[in-house]
Amino acid sequence: MQTEPSAGAISSHLAVRPEWLARRPEAALEPGLPIIDPHHHLIDRPESGTYLLPDLLADIGSGGHNIVATVYLEWLSMYRADGPVEMRPVGEIEFANGVAAMCASGNYGKTRACAGIVGHADLALGSKVAKVLEAMIVAGGGRFRGIRHIASMDTDQGHWGATAVRPMGLLRDKTVREGFAQLAPLGLSFDAWVYHPQLGDVVDLARAFPGTPIVLNHVGGPIGLGRYAGKRDDVFADWSARIAELAACPNVHVKLGGLGMKMFGFDVHEGELPPSSERLAALCKPYVETCIAAFGPRRAMFESNFPVDKGSYGYGVYWNACKRLAQGMSAAEKADLFHDTASRFYRLGL
Numbered sequence: 001m002q003t004e005p006s007a008g009a010i011s012s013h014l015a016v017r018p019e020w021l022a023r024r025p026e027a028a029l030e031p032g033l034p035i036i037d038p039h040h041h042l043i044d045r046p047e048s049g050t051y052l053l054p055d056l057l058a059d060i061g062s063g064g065h066n067i068v069a070t071v072y073l074e075w076l077s078m079y080r081a082d083g084p085v086e087m088r089p090v091g092e093i094e095f096a097n098g099v100a101a102m103c104a105s106g107n108y109g110k111t112r113a114c115a116g117i118v119g120h121a122d123l124a125l126g127s128k129v130a131k132v133l134e135a136m137i138v139a140g141g142g143r144f145r146g147i148r149h150i151a152s153m154d155t156d157q158g159h160w161g162a163t164a165v166r167p168m169g170l171l172r173d174k175t176v177r178e179g180f181a182q183l184a185p186l187g188l189s190f191d192a193w194v195y196h197p198q199l200g201d202v203v204d205l206a207r208a209f210p211g212t213p214i215v216l217n218h219v220g221g222p223i224g225l226g227r228y229a230g231k232r233d234d235v236f237a238d239w240s241a242r243i244a245e246l247a248a249c250p251n252v253h254v255k256l257g258g259l260g261m262k263m264f265g266f267d268v269h270e271g272e273l274p275p276s277s278e279r280l281a282a283l284c285k286p287y288v289e290t291c292i293a294a295f296g297p298r299r300a301m302f303e304s305n306f307p308v309d310k311g312s313y314g315y316g317v318y319w320n321a322c323k324r325l326a327q328g329m330s331a332a333e334k335a336d337l338f339h340d341t342a343s344r345f346y347r348l349g350l
Helices: 053-063 090-104 123-139 174-180 196-210 230-246 277-293 313-327 333-345
Strands: 034-040 043-045 049-051 064-073 112-119 144-149 191-192 215-217 253-254 300-302
Touching: 034 300, 034 333, 049 053, 053 064, 053 090, 053 112, 053 313, 064 090, 064 333, 090 112, 090 123, 123 144, 123 174, 123 230, 174 196, 191 313, 196 215, 196 230, 230 253, 230 277, 253 277, 253 333, 277 300
Parallel strands: 034 064, 064 112, 112 144, 144 191, 191 215, 215 253, 253 300
Antiparallel strands: 043 049
8 A cells, every 4th residue: 555755754746645636536538548657666665655566556457547568667766785885776676577577477467567677777887887787687587678867956956855966967977978888788778867957968968879769757857946936938948949959869769747746836736626637638738749749759658657746646637638638649649659659669579
């Protein structure tokens, strides 16, 4: 059963309120449409609460959508308790692969959770990170697909409770790039999570490593709080220009989601009722349409970002919103956005 973060914990994520979410039930639109959810977490940490396989399966089951598989994204969690520090993140791959094996048995329903696994390895190790990546490939049992090394950092991030301090320009660092260079030879991809003022760093990285597949998380993080509060139009203009630059790099894809996070500055969590899929679709539309227009459906994929986004809306409502956003598209375009792009990028073979 999902639990909340410990009392007094500082969190950049909105609190999940099951009773509130239950007040907005929706039947699934196009319930037969196959979906791969390419971005979710499993969590068991005091400061972040608990969200494990039963919680994920409960959300999937209650939504009524045809979620055929998922991709696990790192959460700096389930690390090994001992051994070399740089090798401890291998424990997270072992954990996710165990969950994947459970689901592959068929004993937990049709959804193949964690069919693809994205972990964390410290690229600041430079070329030495190759040994960590090789260990992750072994630990992943054929499911390990790549890493995410979070680079998001802003001087105003205290406004949304983010406490991690990372070097500005991390993705331009020489040693980090020596580590990044180890991905392509091993057939691995990179998940990029930055805020919108840092998108230029991702553009530069993509141009420097055209042979490395990169996927931008959460539509590139246009901030709506702190010094950006009340400046959504200005932020959108800056963000959309960077998105166009990034889309010109053929090795880059984009994930469409994450807009339920606190840092985006939307207020749907303040309503007496959770948002309907109609309202959620209207909220996401400018960002989703801009990304699809820039990248095309073959390089764009809807993502849930659960349970992080669960503070703003329910799982089923979110996928209904995505289906509303895809209304009018061809069957092939819908297949890409909901299933095929994720399958191709993460080499799932589905």
